[in-house]
Amino acid sequence: MTMTSTSPLAASGLSAATLRRIEALAIPVGALIASALVFSVFLLALGKSPLEFYGLIWTGGFGSSFSVQNTLQRAAPLILTGLAFAIPARIGLTLIGAEGALVLGGFSAAAVAIPLVTGGVTAVIGLPLMAVAAMLTGAVWIGLVGWLRHYRGVNETIASLLMSYIAIATMNFFVEGPLRDPASANKPSTMPIGELYRVGPIPGTTVHWGLAAGLVLAVVLHILMTRTTFGFAARMTGGNVRAAQAQGLPVGMLVVGCCAIAGACAGLAGFFEVAAVHGQANASLVAGYGFTGILVAFLARQNALAIVPVAILFGALAASGGLIQRRMEMPDATILVLQGIIFVVLLTSETLYGRIAFLQPRRSGDRT
Amino acid sequence: MTGADLYIVLLAMIGGAIRVSTPFMFVALGECLTEKSGRINLGHEGNLVLGAMVAYAVSFMTGSPWLGVLAAGGAGLVLGAMHGWICALPRVNDIAVGIAFMSFGTGLAFFFGKSFIQPSAPGLEAIGLGDWTGNSAIAQALQVNPLFLVGIALAVFLSWALANTRWGLILRMTGDSAASARAMGVNIDLVRLLATAVGGLLAGIGGAFLSLYYPGSWNEGLSSGQGLMAVALVIFARWDPIRCVWAALLFGAAGALGPSLQSIGISQGYYFFNAAPYILTLFIMIASARSKSAASDAPGELSIVK
Numbered sequence: 117m118t119m120t121s122t123s124p125l126a127a128s129g130l131s132a133a134t135l136r137r138i139e140a141l142a143i144p145v146g147a148l149i150a151s152a153l154v155f156s157v158f159l160l161a162l163g164k165s166p167l168e169f170y171g172l173i174w175t176g177g178f179g180s181s182f183s184v185q186n187t188l189q190r191a192a193p194l195i196l197t198g199l200a201f202a203i204p205a206r207i208g209l210t211l212i213g214a215e216g217a218l219v220l221g222g223f224s225a226a227a228v229a230i231p232l233v234t235g236g237v238t239a240v241i242g243l244p245l246m247a248v249a250a251m252l253t254g255a256v257w258i259g260l261v262g263w264l265r266h267y268r269g270v271n272e273t274i275a276s277l278l279m280s281y282i283a284i285a286t287m288n289f290f291v292e293g294p295l296r297d298p299a300s301a302n303k304p305s306t307m308p309i310g311e312l313y314r315v316g317p318i319p320g321t322t323v324h325w326g327l328a329a330g331l332v333l334a335v336v337l338h339i340l341m342t343r344t345t346f347g348f349a350a351r352m353t354g355g356n357v358r359a360a361q362a363q364g365l366p367v368g369m370l371v372v373g374c375c376a377i378a379g380a381c382a383g384l385a386g387f388f389e390v391a392a393v394h395g396q397a398n399a400s401l402v403a404g405y406g407f408t409g410i411l412v413a414f415l416a417r418q419n420a421l422a423i424v425p426v427a428i429l430f431g432a433l434a435a436s437g438g439l440i441q442r443r444m445e446m447p448d449a450t451i452l453v454l455q456g457i458i459f460v461v462l463l464t465s466e467t468l469y470g471r472i473a474f475l476q477p478r479r480s481g482d483r484t
Numbered sequence: 485m486t487g488a489d490l491y492i493v494l495l496a497m498i499g500g501a502i503r504v505s506t507p508f509m510f511v512a513l514g515e516c517l518t519e520k521s522g523r524i525n526l527g528h529e530g531n532l533v534l535g536a537m538v539a540y541a542v543s544f545m546t547g548s549p550w551l552g553v554l555a556a557g558g559a560g561l562v563l564g565a566m567h568g569w570i571c572a573l574p575r576v577n578d579i580a581v582g583i584a585f586m587s588f589g590t591g592l593a594f595f596f597g598k599s600f601i602q603p604s605a606p607g608l609e610a611i612g613l614g615d616w617t618g619n620s621a622i623a624q625a626l627q628v629n630p631l632f633l634v635g636i637a638l639a640v641f642l643s644w645a646l647a648n649t650r651w652g653l654i655l656r657m658t659g660d661s662a663a664s665a666r667a668m669g670v671n672i673d674l675v676r677l678l679a680t681a682v683g684g685l686l687a688g689i690g691g692a693f694l695s696l697y698y699p700g701s702w703n704e705g706l707s708s709g710q711g712l713m714a715v716a717l718v719i720f721a722r723w724d725p726i727r728c729v730w731a732a733l734l735f736g737a738a739g740a741l742g743p744s745l746q747s748i749g750i751s752q753g754y755y756f757f758n759a760a761p762y763i764l765t766l767f768i769m770i771a772s773a774r775s776k777s778a779a780s781d782a783p784g785e786l787s788i789v790k
Contacts, residue, residue: 456588
């Protein structure tokens, strides 16, 4: 290496790649802190104490082993829906339909369980079948959005949200009609899947296996997107579709593939909501996990591994909601306001990339 | 289904179209204005919900529904201006910011709206356009809200102003080619900020209609995607304010399909018919994507059609 190219980097002691990593960590963390400050002003304006609020989030989210497990329980679907946003984002698509894929996936799992349970099939065979049904449903549902995007030029953001509403209406149709459990009077639901079909907790904890599935998928998908030709081709397509096509990459297949993976993740989240949390499919599946997942993915900068800690953070926010409601006498929507502020501040902070002077690698031509 | 039943369903759908279409119309006109300037605001769902809540709260506290409408417009204006300001920063993606504002506006509305779910606020009075017929079914179908008429007048005005005024020309030029607008000395960020802010104001008024007229009360399930469907509606209407009105009526009629069928005793598949507007929107998007006429009418700077 020549002196001109090494000296500026040597001056800071850090490589360009390291600086980029620091920037990618510093800006989202800065955005979080800024959001916390903005939200403090909001709380002060309402005459509430920000210190008490953040203290309660700590207590409610991480304060005891019970609250940690509560946090992890809520983080599990967020990891999966975060992945469902992040994977298509790498190929340049803004998909906001994970909520629908989660609902429909959970519903399929519950629907498949009905003949299995009445037929007396053991859970060892039945549960994987339910999971596969949920993932396939999600994959087809979101894959269809990718297909429409690539082959028909339909805007994927709006299409995926419309598909979400159609998915929820589809579940309501079956749950109120053909597949309704007559015993569910006040809250129409499918037949309960029964105790034998419940996914139990991870041994030694009260957290269901969805967390483990989320962790494994985050690692697998991270490797897929960063270490394989599929991931490389997908990221290249995300960078420049025309260049990817000129290179002869199967762009259509990549787009539909990434969407199908996303749908499968969301569908799997739905499976765990049914098999580990609710025990049947009903309106409780529409809990906003799909939308919080979008925020999780943005904060993690679409990095599959970073989604895990971010999902845990938002799991803690959700877990402490009840405590904040009781102790500070604030509505449960308080967490929604905080999430909205984080979302807006975070996207505003996108403008800072490449503009914080001391985080930029000095090019060889620059004066030192 | 007999002829009389068909008549009842059709009448209910026309009435439903008039009743349900107004929020679609206002959001679509606001979105149309925003998109004409070359920017897209997906956050109108947030404006709609916040507008609904603010209108209801102000109407409850002051006793005047029209003050509520004004306040809803103000809330929408603030959200729109924030969106417009943030999107003017370099490297910020307008679609993503829209998603953020959807959740921000909804969160604020749910937070401040908790205490207004129970009390009942004075709503907007309807004008009975069909009263002279003496037929109660027709009279009921033609109960028109003043905001519906305001929306139509606004569409006519926008359509005229876009084509015939200096402001309209500047707006269209900013949307079609930022480079030429800049060369003409136009401050494109300012034009887009104003267009997004006014667009947000209109979406907020659309929300006021939801809580003050139909369905006519405030609750958290009040809006179910009307704000987003309006974006698709604008594409379908090919960025023309008058066509936005027709499209809004069509969407309103689709939304009224389920309740109309229920009124003659067909309640089977009620939830399926509730999904009709979404399915219709999706098919319209599939049909209008890549069509030549849609492409030529689209503002050139718009990210979703690029």
